[in-house]
Amino acid sequence: MNSINACLVLSATLIVVFLQSTAVGFRNIVGAQPDLLPSLVVYATLTSGLGLGTVTALCGGLCFDALSHNPLGISIGPLFAVALVIERYRGLILRDQSYAQFITGVAAGAAAPALTLLLLLNTDRTPLVGWSSLWQWGMVALVSGVFTPAWFLLFGWLAGLLSYETMPDPATPSNRQIKRGRN
Incomplete structure (x- = not known):
């Protein structure tokens, strides 16, 4: 799209990562920490292509891993895989x-944590996995699915506020010669 959309998406990525790490109200009520990065990657890839989807996955994954107990960089691969699959079937x-x-959004919200868990199981870390993980996985996928159309509405509204509408071409050409005089 344009640079306004890229700046908005990257700003939202940083805000979402910060809010995910500090806001615990939803987690206390439902019992699952929502992950909105897959839905942002879906929006970025569908609207602007693989470039913005990759940058969103890279920045969001690094910031998310820096603020969580995950090894640094482990979230980048699953988020990039989501962007790659969406770009492949974008048409x-x-x-x-x-x-x-x-x-x-539901598919991305289900795939990213599953791929992250697969990568975590191949490291020396031992993630907490149990029957409650299925509930958390389903809630993360559902929240990601709900927020994906919300991103489209929010960023469409913000882009309308921050950019100008292009004028259509006039019906008559404006390069006509104007004849002056009495003829």
């Missing part, structure tokens, strides 16, 4: 339909 996804955005 088939109905990106203007809210139900397609929801389904894509």
Whole structure:
């Protein structure tokens, strides 16, 4: 799209990572910490392509890992894999339909934690995995699906506020010669 969209997405990525690490109200009520980075990666990849999706995955993954107990950089791979799959099937996804955005967000919200868990199991760290992890995984996927259409609405509204609308071409050409005089 344009640089305004990229700045908005990267700013939202940093804000989301900070809020995920500090706000615990939803986690205390539901019992699952929401992860909004997959939904942001979905939005960035569907609207601007693999470039912004990769930058969002890189910045968001590094910031998320720096503020969590994860090894640094382990979240980048799953988020990039989500961006890569969405870019591969970008032409088939109905990106203007809210139900397609929801389904894509649910799939990304389910795939990113599963791939992160797979990577964590291959390290020397021992993640806490139990039956409650299925509940948390489902809630993370559902929240990601709900927020994906919300990102489209929010960033569309912000882009409308911060950018100007292009003027259509006039019906008559403006390069006509004006004849002056009495002829």
